[in-house]
Amino acid sequence: MLRPLLYLSALIVVPGAVGQTTFNESSKFNISSCPITFYGQKYEDVYINFTSQNSVVCFNGFYDPQAGGDCLLGPQASLGVFYIFSSDQLGEQRLLQEEPTINATLGCYMSFYLDNDTIFYIENFGSQAALTIEFFSPGTHLTDVIVNGITVHTLNITNTESNGQYYDYLDLSACRHRGVLYETNTTTYDPEFCETVQCSDTAVLDVTTCGPMEMCHNGTCVNGTVPEIQPASHIVFLNIKISTTISVENNQDNIEKLIKDKLINLGLPTQISVRLLSNGSVKVSTAAPGG
Structure with a gap:
């Protein structure tokens, strides 16, 4: 040669x-x-x-x-x-x-x-x-x-x-997918994308993933959209004494607003809602932002 x-x-x-x-x-x-x-x-x-x-x-x-x-x-x-x-x-x-x-x-x-x-x-x-x-x-x-x-x-x-x-x-x-090499004649599951990556013995790539009505969530295909986790709401009951010369029954909205403004000034979230109960106590609830 x-x-x-x-x-x-x-x-x-x-x-x-x-x-x-x-x-x-x-x-x-x-x-x-x-x-x-x-x-x-x-x-x-x-x-x-x-x-x-x-x-x-x-x-x-x-x-x-x-x-x-x-x-x-x-x-x-x-x-x-x-x-x-x-x-x-x-x-x-x-x-x-x-x-x-x-x-x-x-x-x-x-x-x-x-x-x-x-x-x-x-x-x-x-x-x-x-x-x-x-x-x-x-x-x-x-x-x-x-x-x-x-x-x-x-x-x-x-x-x-x-x-x-x-x-x-x-x-x-080899097969190459998302920048990762896969040896021939192997099957690999990627939980990040819920993908099964198959590289055949002739280096032909085949990738299967969630269906058109599914989403990948925590390594598993789930139906529909991933539910949004809402922040928890809290209900607080206050027993307070209110001194006023106006009628509570006829001015409930104004009194509830005054109480709410005062509680916000004391540091509670602006999203709180205040409701004056019929027995004279005050019920205060906080809701998640945007809720």
């Missing part, structure tokens, strides 16, 4: 390749002909740039460690060639042997041949995706897989004189 550096220097047209592009600076490639579903998020563009320490392939913009992107972070390089391939039956068989959680058929794949003896293959399996890395030089090759700015996996290839590893593989399949 030719090493990646030979591909770069000779620019050989690889059989089965849809197109090839050489790059030595930050570059954006349209991959709508071979979109990649990276941990549940489908992308039709890919970005690659070289930093002082790494070569980085990202799907949602050029690499920014503060931006929380979806990226592959590998060793430093300075030159590369980008290809899109329609198919590879032998490569598909080898990958499926290494990653049995892939349950779909290879549709297409892309590759990045870099001048540090590294090749990235990113494979399209419809709603699933996979990553294959080739590294031929002696030593250790580490590639971080980053989702939403968080490293979720590190691929490790170590080649010595007695041990040539050369390849490492990773299933990039």
